[in-house]
Amino acid sequence: MRSCCLPAGKYMTFIMDPLLYPSIIKQGRQLDFHEFTSKVAPLTFGYPPVLSSKFPGLWEQIKRSFQLLQGDHLVPLTDSMMGNLMLVFRQDHLDRDGDWRRGSLYEFCSSVMFEATFLTIYGKPATGSRHRGMDNMRKDFNEFDNMFPFLIAQIPIWLLGGTKAIRQKLISYFLPQQMSRWSNTSQFIRRRSELFDQHDKLKDVDKAAHHFAILWASVGNTVPATFWATYFLVSQPEALKMVRQEIVDVLRDSGIKFSTDKDVMLSKEQLDKLIFLESSINESLRLSSASMNIRVAQEDFSLRLDNDRSVGVRKGDIVALYPQSLHLDPEIYEDPQTFRFDRFVQDNREKTDFSKTGQKLRYYLMPFGSGSSMCPGRYFAINEIKQFVCLLLLYFDLQLDDAQNRPNLDSRRAGLGILMPSSDVRFCYRLRAI
Numbered sequence: 001m002r003s004c005c006l007p008a009g010k011y012m013t014f015i016m017d018p019l020l021y022p023s024i025i026k027q028g029r030q031l032d033f034h035e036f037t038s039k040v041a042p043l044t045f046g047y048p049p050v051l052s053s054k055f056p057g058l059w060e061q062i063k064r065s066f067q068l069l070q071g072d073h074l075v076p077l078t079d080s081m082m083g084n085l086m087l088v089f090r091q092d093h094l095d096r097d098g099d100w101r102r103g104s105l106y107e108f109c110s111s112v113m114f115e116a117t118f119l120t121i122y123g124k125p126a127t128g129s130r131h132r133g134m135d136n137m138r139k140d141f142n143e144f145d146n147m148f149p150f151l152i153a154q155i156p157i158w159l160l161g162g163t164k165a166i167r168q169k170l171i172s173y174f175l176p177q178q179m180s181r182w183s184n185t186s187q188f189i190r191r192r193s194e195l196f197d198q199h200d201k202l203k204d205v206d207k208a209a210h211h212f213a214i215l216w217a218s219v220g221n222t223v224p225a226t227f228w229a230t231y232f233l234v235s236q237p238e239a240l241k242m243v244r245q246e247i248v249d250v251l252r253d254s255g256i257k258f259s260t261d262k263d264v265m266l267s268k269e270q271l272d273k274l275i276f277l278e279s280s281i282n283e284s285l286r287l288s289s290a291s292m293n294i295r296v297a298q299e300d301f302s303l304r305l306d307n308d309r310s311v312g313v314r315k316g317d318i319v320a321l322y323p324q325s326l327h328l329d330p331e332i333y334e335d336p337q338t339f340r341f342d343r344f345v346q347d348n349r350e351k352t353d354f355s356k357t358g359q360k361l362r363y364y365l366m367p368f369g370s371g372s373s374m375c376p377g378r379y380f381a382i383n384e385i386k387q388f389v390c391l392l393l394l395y396f397d398l399q400l401d402d403a404q405n406r407p408n409l410d411s412r413r414a415g416l417g418i419l420m421p422s423s424d425v426r427f428c429y430r431l432r433a434i
């Protein structure tokens with residue numbers, strides 16, 4: 001454990017021993033996550049603070065809306081995502097000539113996942129099946145995302161060049177008069193629109209800014225996570241072969257014989273059976289995630305770490321978990337820098353048994369945060385990455401261009417989520433002959 005002093009005069013305590021994580025995570029009352037996000041998120045996305053007497057009950061309503069991303073609600077979300085992925089793949093990539101096509105892998109993953117996720121969460125346009133201007137929107141989104149670390153660090157937006165104008169443009173896509181014309185909108189977004197309408201003091205542009213924040217939450221991490229899962233599998237042909245076979249087997253067990261001239265549908269139930277694919281995704285999250293879990297002390301108190309140790313924390317101090325150090329700890333993960341697609345499988349089931357100094361760890365993989373602030377979109381995220389990889393492996397032969405090293409992690413977003421690659425990777429793909 002280590003403490004250091006922040007320039008703003010706040011003490012920040014990093015908990016480095018993962019065996020101590022449970023004592024921090026269970027202190028939800030004294031160590032609060034929302035004090036931090038409720039201050040930073042409005043400044044970043046441009047809506048008024050939610051925890052305010054102007055909007056009674058809004059914060060609780062927003063929290064409750066997160067349930068619409070989980071449990072039974074995942075079934076329609078998953079079905080809709082499958083249809084949208086298929087639509088984008090079919091129209092943009094599944095030509096019938098079978099020649100090799102060249103591309104850049106991050107760009108490929110980003111264009112498909114951004115659009116399919118957008119269609120799934122926000123719905124389809126008034127006319128046609130795809131929104132116009134998606135590429136421009138994604139370009140603006142990426143520019144905003146480049147500035148995201150500065151906004152989270154509370155650098156005033158007017159110091160960040162054209163970022164404010166770009167944010168306004170992105171927010172304006174979600175103005176209520178526009179969104180009301182969209183169809184097939186997820187229940188999650190419909191519910192949020194209804195509850196925003198219950199608050200008279202929330203202006204149209206504020207409602208739109210809330211919807212924009214969800215766009216960031218839903219693609220900001222999913223796109224780089226999809227890239228890493230895909231990259232690692234394509235870079236290890238043996239792993240790719242095993243995972244592809246697993247997908248074909250699950251389809252066959254449901255009586256489906258796959259062929260590339262037909263659309264394929266994988267239900268949530270089928271996706272749940274793909275344990276080697278899930279392990280590959282978890283392994284790539286382990287290697288690429290660098291989110292920090294931040295808690296703010298609500299009062300002076302003695303933080304009990306284990307039976308022998310406790311530490312004094314003052315009101316306002318920040319306590320942080322940085323799971324990247326756990327993810328790359330050689331005592332927990334042998335040869336931690338190596339991608340092992342089956343690291344999270346044991347006896348044909350998910351492996352959950354990881355330990356340090358002989359003690360079993362309760363928390364060993366934390367790309368989605370922890371405790372009360374854990375990502376509510378985590379099940380949907382894993383499902384959509386699985387769906388993307390399934391389609392890619394089923395429909396295409398894939399090859400990385402020669403002489404390319406594994407890209408480094410771009411550390412600009414360290415502390416904030418999944419890291420991007422420092423450069424894109426060239427690859428080629430062609431329709432499989434089946």
Ligand code: HEM
Pocket residue numbers: 033037069217218219221222225289291292293294367368369370372373374375376377378380381417418
């Ligand atoms: C919050 C990670 C995908 C919605 C978070 C947090 C993390 C995270 C680390 C903060 C938790 C904390 O600080 O303890 C990820 C990763 C994803 C992903 C790694 C993809 C691989 C998604 C998706 C959605 C989503 C697809 C929605 C469709 C949210 C929301 C919050 C959140 C709404 C804020 C929760 C709150 O305010 O309590 N996510 N996320 N995320 N995520 Fe995700």
